[in-house]
Structure formats: structure tokens, C-alpha cells
Amino acid sequence: MKNLLEGTVVALYDELRAQNPELCGCDNCRTDVVAYALNAARPRYSGGTDVGQALISVDLQRDQTRAALAVIVMDAMKRVAVNPRHK
Numbered sequence: 881m882k883n884l885l886e887g888t889v890v891a892l893y894d895e896l897r898a899q900n901p902e903l904c905g906c907d908n909c910r911t912d913v914v915a916y917a918l919n920a921a922r923p924r925y926s927g928g929t930d931v932g933q934a935l936i937s938v939d940l941q942r943d944q945t946r947a948a949l950a951v952i953v954m955d956a957m958k959r960v961a962v963n964p965r966h967k
């Protein structure tokens with residue numbers, strides 16, 4: 881379950897990074913953004929049964945779901961940019 885969501889979050893991060901080159905994209909910030917976004921999004925994908933996984937997989941293909949996740953990832957990018965773990 882986590883890997884499915886993580887793959888989508890990382891893909892969205894890469895897309896949004898390309899559109900916002902002014903935000904830091906170093907490994908530290910990237911890891912922080914992905915971790916923050918996964919924590920923020922995870923409650924929407926609770927449940928670990930096979931059926932649940934199949935539903936999540938389908939759900940992640942939907943534009944609506946990806947759009948909602950993109951908002952979460954963008955928010956995470958802004959939060960990390962304001963307060964990075966490095967100078």
C-alpha cells in the first residue's frame with residue numbers, strides 16, 4: 881500500500897519540481913517532501929487487504945485522486961522550502 885502511494889507521490893514531486901525550479905530539490909528536501917506528503921495522505925488509504933490494495937491501485941489512476949495528491953505534495957514542497965533542514 882505504502883509503495884503504491886509512494887510511487888505516485890514521487891512522480892508528482894518530479895512533475896511539480898520541474899514546474900517550480902526555484903524550490904530546492906536536493907536529496908534532503910526531496911526526502912522531507914515525500915515523507916511529509918505520505919504522512920499527510922496516508923489516512924485516505926488505510927486498509928491492507930488485497931481488495932483494499934486493488935482499490936487503492938485503481939484510485940491512484942484517477943485524475944481526481946492525483947489532483948488531490950498534487951495539492952498535498954505542493955503544500956509539502958512549500959513547507960519544506962520555508963523550513964529546510966539545511967542552510
Ligand SMILES: [Zn+2]
Binds near residue numbers: 905906907908910
Ligand atoms: Zn534542499
